[in-house]
Amino acid sequence: MGKKILLEHIDVPGIETYDVYRKQGGYTAVEKALKTMSPDGVVEEVKKAGMRGRGGAGFPMGMKWSFLAKPEGIPRYLVCNADESEPGTFKDHYLMKNIPHLLIEGMIISSYALGANKSFIYVRGELMYVIRILEKAIAEAKAAGFLGKNILGSGYDLELVVHPGGGAYICGEETALLESLEGKRGNPRNKPPFPAVKGLYQCPTVVNNVESIATAGWIVNNGGDAYAAIGIGRSSGTKLISASGHIKKPGVYEIELGVPVEEFIYSDEWCGGIRDGHHLKALVAGGSSVPILPANLITKLANGEPRLMTYESLSDGGFQTGTMLGSGGFIVFDETACVVRNTWNFSRFYHHESCGQCSPCREGTGWMEKVLHRIEYGHGSMHDIDLLVDVSKKIEGNTICPLGDAAAWPVASAIRHFRDEFEWHITNPSEATKPGAVFKGDMALV
Amino acid sequence: MTETPTTVEFTPERLTIAQEMIARYPQGRQKSALLPLLHLAQEQWGWLSPEVMDYVGRMLDIQAIEVYEVATFYTMFHLDPVGKHVIEYCRTGPCCLMGGEEVYDYLKQKLGIQAGQTTPDQQFTLKEVECLAACGMGPVFQIREKYYMHLTRERVDEIIEELSR
Amino acid sequence: MEDIKPQLFKVTIDGIEVEVEPGTTILQAARKIGGDVAPPAMCYYQPLKGSGGKCRACLVRVAAGSGKDPRPMPKLVASCITPVQDGMIVENSTNEQVLTTRKAIVEFLLINHPLDCPVCDQAGECDLQNFAFNHGMATTRYEEERRTFEKQDIGPYIQLHMTRCILCYRCVYTADQITQKRVHGVLGRGDASEISTYIEKAIDNDFSGNVIDVCPVGALTDKTYRFKNRVWFTKPVDAHRDCPTCSGKTTVWYRGDEVIRVTARKNEWNEVTEFICNTCRFEKKKTSDWVIEGPTKISRSSVISANKYRADTIKPDFQKKLAAATYTHVDDERDTSQLGIQQLPPERFAPVLPHANDPEP
Numbered sequence: 001m002g003k004k005i006l007l008e009h010i011d012v013p014g015i016e017t018y019d020v021y022r023k024q025g026g027y028t029a030v031e032k033a034l035k036t037m038s039p040d041g042v043v044e045e046v047k048k049a050g051m052r053g054r055g056g057a058g059f060p061m062g063m064k065w066s067f068l069a070k071p072e073g074i075p076r077y078l079v080c081n082a083d084e085s086e087p088g089t090f091k092d093h094y095l096m097k098n099i100p101h102l103l104i105e106g107m108i109i110s111s112y113a114l115g116a117n118k119s120f121i122y123v124r125g126e127l128m129y130v131i132r133i134l135e136k137a138i139a140e141a142k143a144a145g146f147l148g149k150n151i152l153g154s155g156y157d158l159e160l161v162v163h164p165g166g167g168a169y170i171c172g173e174e175t176a177l178l179e180s181l182e183g184k185r186g187n188p189r190n191k192p193p194f195p196a197v198k199g200l201y202q203c204p205t206v207v208n209n210v211e212s213i214a215t216a217g218w219i220v221n222n223g224g225d226a227y228a229a230i231g232i233g234r235s236s237g238t239k240l241i242s243a244s245g246h247i248k249k250p251g252v253y254e255i256e257l258g259v260p261v262e263e264f265i266y267s268d269e270w271c272g273g274i275r276d277g278h279h280l281k282a283l284v285a286g287g288s289s290v291p292i293l294p295a296n297l298i299t300k301l302a303n304g305e306p307r308l309m310t311y312e313s314l315s316d317g318g319f320q321t322g323t324m325l326g327s328g329g330f331i332v333f334d335e336t337a338c339v340v341r342n343t344w345n346f347s348r349f350y351h352h353e354s355c356g357q358c359s360p361c362r363e364g365t366g367w368m369e370k371v372l373h374r375i376e377y378g379h380g381s382m383h384d385i386d387l388l389v390d391v392s393k394k395i396e397g398n399t400i401c402p403l404g405d406a407a408a409w410p411v412a413s414a415i416r417h418f419r420d421e422f423e424w425h426i427t428n429p430s431e432a433t434k435p436g437a438v439f440k441g442d443m444a445l446v
Numbered sequence: 447m448t449e450t451p452t453t454v455e456f457t458p459e460r461l462t463i464a465q466e467m468i469a470r471y472p473q474g475r476q477k478s479a480l481l482p483l484l485h486l487a488q489e490q491w492g493w494l495s496p497e498v499m500d501y502v503g504r505m506l507d508i509q510a511i512e513v514y515e516v517a518t519f520y521t522m523f524h525l526d527p528v529g530k531h532v533i534e535y536c537r538t539g540p541c542c543l544m545g546g547e548e549v550y551d552y553l554k555q556k557l558g559i560q561a562g563q564t565t566p567d568q569q570f571t572l573k574e575v576e577c578l579a580a581c582g583m584g585p586v587f588q589i590r591e592k593y594y595m596h597l598t599r600e601r602v603d604e605i606i607e608e609l610s611r
Numbered sequence: 612m613e614d615i616k617p618q619l620f621k622v623t624i625d626g627i628e629v630e631v632e633p634g635t636t637i638l639q640a641a642r643k644i645g646g647d648v649a650p651p652a653m654c655y656y657q658p659l660k661g662s663g664g665k666c667r668a669c670l671v672r673v674a675a676g677s678g679k680d681p682r683p684m685p686k687l688v689a690s691c692i693t694p695v696q697d698g699m700i701v702e703n704s705t706n707e708q709v710l711t712t713r714k715a716i717v718e719f720l721l722i723n724h725p726l727d728c729p730v731c732d733q734a735g736e737c738d739l740q741n742f743a744f745n746h747g748m749a750t751t752r753y754e755e756e757r758r759t760f761e762k763q764d765i766g767p768y769i770q771l772h773m774t775r776c777i778l779c780y781r782c783v784y785t786a787d788q789i790t791q792k793r794v795h796g797v798l799g800r801g802d803a804s805e806i807s808t809y810i811e812k813a814i815d816n817d818f819s820g821n822v823i824d825v826c827p828v829g830a831l832t833d834k835t836y837r838f839k840n841r842v843w844f845t846k847p848v849d850a851h852r853d854c855p856t857c858s859g860k861t862t863v864w865y866r867g868d869e870v871i872r873v874t875a876r877k878n879e880w881n882e883v884t885e886f887i888c889n890t891c892r893f894e895k896k897k898t899s900d901w902v903i904e905g906p907t908k909i910s911r912s913s914v915i916s917a918n919k920y921r922a923d924t925i926k927p928d929f930q931k932k933l934a935a936a937t938y939t940h941v942d943d944e945r946d947t948s949q950l951g952i953q954q955l956p957p958e959r960f961a962p963v964l965p966h967a968n969d970p971e972p
Contacts, residue, residue: 166520
């Protein structure tokens with residue numbers, strides 16, 4: 001289970017430089033693609049690989065590429081979404097900072113496949129130091145002839161631009177990102193039209209996550225079939241998992257999709273288990289927006305089979321007993337964590353990050369945060385719990401972009417699985433508001 | 447209406463960078479350079495005064511309100527004067543699981559200010575921010591471009607001392 | 612000639628079939644049918660390009676995407692921005708989920724909006740008031756503090772009361788599309804967003820007054836008219852003048868013999884048909900300035916249209932509340948019978964409406 005595609009050379013000293021990266025076989029995929037493959041040939045391989053977008057939504061990348069409109073005489077754009085901001089997710093940060101050339105190489109191949117001559121990497125502004133690393137890598141690649149005019153004599157031109165965000169989670173939503181890239185507020189657009197038809201500057205555009213694009217090089221070198229052979233079924237390939245919370249070894253891990261969740265948490269190869277003397281209480285498996293799972297639903301499916309790190313297995317049971325792989329932001333909670341406080345914290349995040357454009361999200365996220373704050377600080381009443389469920393339902397599915405759903409799911413799932421903890425906060429306010437107080441009820445711990 | 451005289455200007459080095467930034471985007475799409483220029487401006491002046499925003503707007507040939515709309519949307523821009531060091535600490539879930547709240551309380555107590563405030567000597571401004579994408583290394587704060595990770599009370603003491611020198 | 616006509620799409624909305632041109636939105640198709648079949652719209656505004664999609668008041672269910680692909684759409688869609696397909700089947704007022712969601716949208720729009728229609732100058736011609744009356748609940752579940760702002764003058768003619776704003780963006784589109792320079796916009800983010808000029812600036816151009824007409828609520832009001840009267844005591848007439856700046860076609864609002872305000876003309880969906888200039892709007896307040904054409908046909912959605920808020924259409928809870936409220940009686944000789952608002956006599960507003968106690972001139 002140790003196949004590495006992205007992080008194979010992560011420990012090689014100097015891998016952030018062009019020379020070392022090149023020595024490790026870097027940019028051979030660009031050579032192969034530009035010299036021996038047609039753009040459509042590259043798209044074909046990516047389709048065969050069956051890789052699903054690694055930003056969170058999991059839409060197959062090859063299919064997204066094939067939707068790109070190609071009207072004559074109108075430029076097409078590739079935009080890399082490096083606005084990584086989903087709480088619990090820090091894999092793109094890690095990847096870009098440590099192996100910037102992997103992304104640059106992927107950008108060249110992907111741009112070639114899509115026929116884009118100017119491509120953008122939209123990096124969240126907080127990562128200004130990573131932007132400088134990427135700009136240096138781009139300069140190196142350009143000096144080596146992999147960027148600019150007539151790359152490797154192929155007649156193909158490409159320019160890469162790194163664009164800083166300004167501090168807005170919503171810009172991770174692809175149309176908000178495009179608005180932001182155009183110098184505007186990050187208000188998501190109404191869809192249709194989709195970016196594949198009218199994207200950046202109203203031109204056909206593909207937006208892909210860092211991890212997705214960084215995989216393109218390996219797929220070109222090894223073929224889509226080889227990629228599809230890794231993983232299980234529709235969850236092909238490897239996935240970067242950002243592991244955080246109450247585990248012994250937080251960090252970014254590349255796993256083959258299909259590793260059992262239990263193994264991922266407890267094996268020394270990955271998280272190394274729950275920190276000493278503590279027990280697993282809950283898990284947010286794919287970034288803060290996915291439903292939280294209680295201990296008894298984490299490692300096993302409802303039918304008793306082991307739960308695996310795949311798109312399908314994590315979502316097994318729907319929202320009743322399942323969750324989502326999402327962006328791979330794997331947040332582990334032990335029994336010292338207060339679910340009510342954490343839910344309020346996440347809710348505050350979505351309230352803070354709502355763009356404010358559509359009414360259910362603008363008003364609903366703030367409302368949920370205020371009610372949760374009330375409960376957490378000992379002023380809640382029992383009907384607040386049902387109110388929260390109701391408000392979350394009325395946001396879900398009714399907004400312009402998925403932020404509404406992302407705000408609703410954590411609240412609804414926390415109440416679904418930890419209702420007794422919410423009730424305890426309401427019925428025991430003096431106890432619950434003591435510093436560090438956590439509900440001890442009869443919750444299942446593993 | 448008389449225009450107020452404009453004394454706001456980028457340094458020659460930054461002016462070159464600014465022009466280079468504008469040239470990155472396709473013809474007629476110079477508004478795309480707004481976020482990069484606002485970052486550059488904040489680097490020079492520390493915060494974005496209306497005069498600075500107006501200056502950036504003129505550089506890009508866009509209306510002033512278009513700059514205000516953008517600058518107020520994105521949380522990285524300081525719209526009021528700040529101290530020499532702006533400490534932006536992550537208040538989101540994963541950092542809090544790692545003891546963030548305690549560390550930040552200590553930080554506030556040490557500096558004697560709350561989030562959104564500046565110390566009387568204008569050395570430190572505290573700003574609460576959301577997830578900085580370093581959850582496995584929490585608690586985290588950021589000062590300018592630098593990330594400070596795995597924060598503890600002791601680390602906070604060291605960092606503040608280092609910056610106060 | 613028969614064969615050069617564009618092929619029309621057949622759409623069924625709430626069981627009623629209508630034929631529309633390709634590219635028509637669901638909302639426009641529904642308006643063609645009219646009545647309750649037309650979804651409410653708080654942000655969409657046909658004359659303004661790019662408007663719509665934001666308030667979610669017009670969400671409908673698409674039960675069949677098209678004749679060719681009759682699968683339903685998975686989520687409710689914003690009818691104002693979703694184009695119809697041939698054979699599409701849409702459910703608006705006949706769908707429970709749509710109506711429940713609409714109730715929720717009213718609730719969301721009202722949690723940060725003051726519930727004080729009696730003191731608001733927009734009352735009686737407020738889209739939000741109508742929307743809440745038609746689709747909302749009689750009570751609020753919101754116990755938290757509402758956001759409030761100070762009233763702000765943006766120039767000599769317009770007052771902004773951000774507290775009432777529902778962030779429809781219509782005024783922003785108006786300034787963008789019909790004036791040379793936009794000095795106000797949406798600042799901030801999320802529920803802290805606000806319409807503002809950022810630094811104190813007057814909105815001063817020939818067409819600035821139109822932001823008042825497009826505002827669905829009482830956030831942008833005409834300072835030359837504010838609290839001069841209640842809209843249901845006024846008599847609107849269509850009038851025109853020879854104006855060098857705009858079409859000069861307006862609605863002139865009378866109270867007795869006095870012109871108390873001038874607005875653009877609106878269609879039955881409360882949308883301006885032709886934007887007018889500030890001179891016509893703010894400075895021509897004499898009958899002699901105008902050529903009167905005749906009484907204005909009142910929008911179906913206005914309180915001053917016949918019997919809009921009659922007691923027998925008021926929901927039970929609301930009626931109970933009205934009965935429980937105490938009002939001071941004031942003598943009022945004004946004949947309001949023709950306006951159909953006798954069920955909500957003006958004296959009911961006396962405690963909160965200072966000028967209602969003023970003696971008649």
